[in-house]
Amino acid sequence: MTSIDFSIEVDVPAQTNVDFYNSLLQNQPVHVLDVRNPDAFQRGTIEGKSNLTVQNLPYYDFVEDADAAVAQVSSDRDIVVVCAKAQSSQFVAGILQERGYRVSYLEGGMPSWGNFYDVRPLLEAPFGQIIQVARPARGDVSFVLVSDGQAAVIDPLRHLAYYRDAVAQANANITLILDTHAHADHISGGPALAAETDAPYYLHPYDAIHPMDMLPAQMPYQALTDGQRFQLGQLTIETIWFPGHTLGQVNFLVTAPDQSTYLFTGDGLFLESFGRPDLGGKGETWTPVLYQSLFQRLPAMINDQTWILPSHISHLDEGDGEGRFFAPYGQVRRNNAAMQHGTREDFITFVLNNLPVFPPQYIEIKRVNLGLFIPDEEKASELEIGKTSVP
Secondary structure, three states: OOOOOOOOOOOOOEEOHHHHHHHHHOOOOEEEEEOOOHHHHHHOOOOOOOOEEEEEOOHHHHHHOHHHHHOOOOOOOEEEEEOOOOHHHHHHHHHHHHOOOOEEEEOOHHHHHHOOOEEEEEEEEOOEEEEEEEEHHHOEEEEEEEEOOEEEEEOOOOOOHHHHHHHHHOOOEEEEEEOOOOOOOOOOOHHHHHHHHOOOEEEOHHHOEOOOOOOEOOOOOEEOOOOOEEEEOOEEEEEEEOOOOOOOOEEEEEEOOOOOEEEEEEOOOOOOOOOOOOOOOOHHHHHHHHHHHHHHHHHHHOOOOOEEEEOEOOOHHHOOOOOOOOEEHHHHHHHOHHHHOOOHHHHHHHHHOOOOOOOOHHHHHHHHHOOOOOOOHHHHHHHOOOOOOOO
C-alpha cells in the first residue's frame, strides 16, 4: 500500500482520557470509531455503558474510498475516533469533520487509554481513608488504605506514580504492600513498590509457586498466613485465606474503630461475577474449592453491610455511576450471578460451562509476577494488551 501522508492540518478537537472517561461514566451517547486494523481491534477495544456504540472501520478504508467509508459511519451522535497512536485518528476525524460530523479524536490513541488511571476517594472518615486506583481500560482496580499517617497498598498495578501521589496527598507513608494473590492478567506493582519504599510486600506462599511450571518465586516477599493481622493506624487488617481462583488467594478484612467492615476480595469475588478457577490449569479441581470459599467461608466472616471491594470489574455499570466500584455484601449477594447457584452441583456446572477462552499471555504474566521473567516496557505493555477476561 502507498504510504499515507498524515500531516494534513485539521482543526479537530482532541478528547483527553479524563474527559472521555467521564463521558463513559455519565453514559453519554458516544460512538467510538476504532480505525485500527481488525486484528488489533479483536485484541481489545473500548468498553463502556449502554449508550456507547463501537465500530471498527480501518483507516485505510478512508484512504482508498473516503466517501464509501464515511457512508458506513453513524451520524446521529458524537463520534470519538481512536487508533494505535493518534495520527490516523486525526486523519479520519478530519475527513468526517469536513462532511459535517460532530467528531473528536482520542488524544494519544489506544496505548494512552490503556495506561490511563483514575484515582478517586471511596471513603473519608475520622479513622482514615480508602482511595481507589483504577485502570478502566483493563477493568483493574486497586486500593490505598490510609490511617494516622500510615498507608497500605492493596493489589498495586504496574505504574507506581499514582500510588506515590495518592499517598503523598494524604500526608502518609507506605508501610504495607499486600497482594490478594499472584495475578495472571496484569503485572503487579507490589515487588517494585516494596523495593522503592522498603515497605514489606506480602503474598500467600501457595501463590509463590507458578501453577504451570511449579517453579518457586524469585522475588522477595513475606508469607501471608490465614488469620494474620496487621495494624494500620486505627484500622485492623485480617488475612482470610479464600482459595478457588488461585490456591493462595486471600481476602483482607478491614475493621474500623466504629466496627464498620471492608472486605478487599481481589479476584475471589467480584460485584457481579467471580474469579475464574482454571488459570492454574485445574478448573475441575479448583471449582469445588471456590464453591466452599464463596458459600461457606464468606458468610461466616462478614455481614450484609460489609463493603465488597474487588480488584476487577467486568463493565462500568458495576459502579455507582461516579466511577466507584464497591457495594455492600447484601447487594452483591442478590446481584452476583455466582451467588444464585447455591448448591454445589449447580455451581460447579455453571462455572465449568461458562469459562471463557484461556488467554495464553496469562502464563507469562504469572511468571513476571513471581520474578521468573523481567520484561522491558515494550514487552510489559504487550502482555497487558486487551482487557481482563472473567466469567
